[in-house]
Amino acid sequence: MTIKVKNLLAQDVTCSNCKACCCSLEVMIISDTGVPSKYIYVDEHGSETMLRLDDGWCSALDRNTLMCSIYENRPWVCREFEMGSFECINERTIKL
Numbered sequence: 364m365t366i367k368v369k370n371l372l373a374q375d376v377t378c379s380n381c382k383a384c385c386c387s388l389e390v391m392i393i394s395d396t397g398v399p400s401k402y403i404y405v406d407e408h409g410s411e412t413m414l415r416l417d418d419g420w421c422s423a424l425d426r427n428t429l430m431c432s433i434y435e436n437r438p439w440v441c442r443e444f445e446m447g448s449f450e451c452i453n454e455r456t457i458k459l
């Protein structure tokens with residue numbers, strides 16, 4: 364098994380050189396921030412997550428710009444996901 368190793372400098376980690384890696388993660392909706400219902404998937408237990416499309420990305424991601432199209436109304440989980448955090452770097456390491 365080969366483990367990919369990337370040494371990223373903190374200043375090299377920015378959303379502008381990313382391919383929205385974190386926008387293909389499951390995003391639970393746990394508070395009402397005004398996400399339009401067409402972007403929400405409700406499972407059989409009533410739990411709400413951001414709807415993802417066949418390409419794996421969140422349905423609210425603008426595929427042309429790779430920016431969030433509902434930025435002002437994005438879920439709390441997305442607001443808390445910090446650029447440069449361990450989780451961010453982990454997603455970039457796996458997907459870029």
Ligand code: SF4
Pocket residue numbers: 376377378379381382383384385386444445446447451452454455
């Ligand atoms: S927060 Fe991190 S993983 Fe998400 S788009 Fe920005 S750089 Fe990429």
Ligand code: SF4
Pocket residue numbers: 385386387390413421422423424425430431432433434437438441
């Ligand atoms: S709501 Fe916006 S920031 Fe959150 S996963 Fe979807 S596109 Fe990304």
